[in-house]
Amino acid sequence: MRLVTFSSGGVPLLGALDDAGAVRDLSGAGLPHTMIGLIAAGPAMLAKAREALRTAPVVQGARLLAPIPRPAKNIFCVGKNYHEHAKEFAGSGFDATAKEVVPEAPVVFTKPPTCVIATGETIPGHLDPTDSTDYEGELAVVIGAGGRGIAKAEAMAAVFGYTIINDVTARTLQHRHRQWVLGKGIDGFGPMGPAIVTADAVPDVKALTITTWVNGEQRQHAPVADLIFDIPTLIETISAAITLEPGDIIATGTPAGVGLGFTPARFLKAGDVVRIEVPGIGVLENPVG
Structure with missing residues (x-):
């Protein structure tokens, strides 16, 4: 699974890339709002994200941000x-x-x-x-x-x-x-x-x-x-x-x-x-x- 952080309308959102390279929006799937939040939530939440990817909508015009735009430390x-x-x-x-x-x-x-x-x-x-x-x-x-x-x-x-x-x-x-x-x-x-x-x-x-x-x-x-x-x-x-x-x-x-x-x-x-x-x-x- 390839996870991304993307911007749509200026708001950073959690997403994933599908097999065609399109950005799919995971932000409405009951997941943590940030990449670090998803990582910290553990394997069960990652499994939920993987399941959500199957039906997540494609985001037209999404702009990729760094996957972790602001790391918690150096x-x-x-x-x-x-x-x-x-x-x-x-x-x-x-x-x-x-x-x-x-x-x-x-x-x-x-x-x-x-x-x-x-x-x-x-x-x-x-x-x-x-x-x-x-x-x-x-x-x-x-x-x-x-x-x-x-x-x-x-x-x-x-x-x-x-x-x-x-x-x-x-x-x-x-x-x-x-x-x-x-x-x-x-x-x-x-x-x-x-x-x-x-x-x-x-x-x-x-x-x-x-x-x-x-x-x-x-x-x-x-x-x-x-x-x-x-x-x-x-x-x-x-x-x-x-x-x-x-x-x-x-x-x-x-x-x-x-x-x-x-x-x-x-x-x-x-x-x-x-x-x-x-x-x-x-x-x-x-x-x-």
Whole structure:
């Protein structure tokens, strides 16, 4: 099931995409009004949403919002989590965080809720004063039951579903401040969507692939199986320190092929279009302004 948040008449509503990609309205089916509310309500409510989808009306002219337009807390992100990207980042001159090429443990940072925008919205590259705006296509995990101290063996049971995030980054700011929050947390630097695919629809998440294009040119492509630290490891690591709650989001890292990996670097500029696809979830596409 692919769940969405959409706007009709300016009001955010809960919906789902049918097999043809049409938005269907679930807001009148006695369900929670928000995505986080649906996630927190548990499996029985999700089953009710799945049943409601069979007869839910199609919404003409619906505008997709980010699936979780305003996360309850910062998005957890993981840096240098694909081998080839770790190498390209280490060799780029922009990594001021560690000496090792491949991390010994997950590198976790966060992006604030104010960074989130929807598919189709403009990435505000003009807010980067250093003109070093870069793209990072990523698979994101949406937490369901959550908890603290979740063991690897039990971690996948905590997953509600998956979405796509573009971890847009101002590279010079990332390097200058020796940490990543300011370079990655700029308003609008977190496109998310178009949908959350529920975990039951993804029998093997490692079989998913992520591909990124800029202006139609393929820049990134990798299977999720290439992650250095897999999803259970990330959930165990983060939940050992911080309680994971329903609707929390973990962006799992980006493959090689980002702009800083080219010589010279190929940063985004106004008018560019970034397209990220994960089959089964859909396409996240955003112009740059």
